[in-house]
């Protein structure tokens with residue numbers, strides 16, 4: 499059994515109803531995905547906020563491009579909060595292969611829905627500093643549309659947790675880290691076509707357990723946060739694609755994550771399903787929203803069957819609840 503959190507639990511567990519006991523949370527896998535970066539950032543301390551320049555895990559800060567006059571407009575929708583995402587629609591913009599969104603000191607790719615409309619989703623990592631941030635779309639190095647976006651602080655609970663040293667060490671092994679890295683790299687792949695439409699659906703039947711963003715300190719020194727939502731579904735029950743997309747990763751028996759499937763939905767959005775007992779899909783396969791892709795299990799590290807469901811935008815974990823309530827028109 500994973501130790502219980504000494505602080506306030508995220509949510510009371512449902513009755514066991516004869517099932518195998520649930521883990522207090524998903525395995526560390528989910529937390530590990532974030533924890534790697536956080537562990538390296540020894541200065542993170544208990545604070546959520548780090549400078550935006552520290553946000554990009556794999557790109558250096560890029561200065562904003564030069565503004566030019568333009569009739570283009572950016573419509574900003576979504577959840578401008580820590581752990582949220584922005585849904586951007588840019589109309590009447592000059593665009594080509596060089597077109598990017600500049601946001602939080604980093605460039606993000608865009609998709610083209612039709613000739614006059616550029617669309618993309620950009621993430622807001624949980625540790626982005628609250629306040630006003632400038633967003634710009636630029637082409638050939640020149641800004642053609644811009645907007646100011648106020649990012650709101652989102653309070654995520656925090657708890658202390660004790661793990662046997664050997665268990666914590668397992669999560670920190672090079673193999674576990676490499677497996678996490680592979681998933682994050684795949685989740686960062688941008689497909690310029692949008693496969694998904696409308697709200698993402700909860701991919702398994704069961705109570706929602708540990709939520710996204712909960713912060714934990716393990717054994718007094720190791721900081722991590724939960725990258726997804728744990729769905730306390732029955733072992734063997736169906737896992738369904740949260741939205742349409744293309745399967746990009748099917749991994750079997752990873753050390754911590756167990757058997758995992760990653761679906762790329764296009765326009766930067768991916769979803770991840772961990773600890774499966776069975777997997778029905780293969781890489782490259784197209785899936786529809788609601789299509790059964792596997793079965794709930796307890797592979798990897800964990801003490802009971804559940805589905806860890808995580809969502810990413812350009813490789814950054816975002817709250818799946820944001821994608822469960824996408825803006826009108828998306």
Ligand SMILES: [Zn+2]
Pocket residue numbers: 523524525528529708724726727728806807
């Ligand atoms: Zn989890």
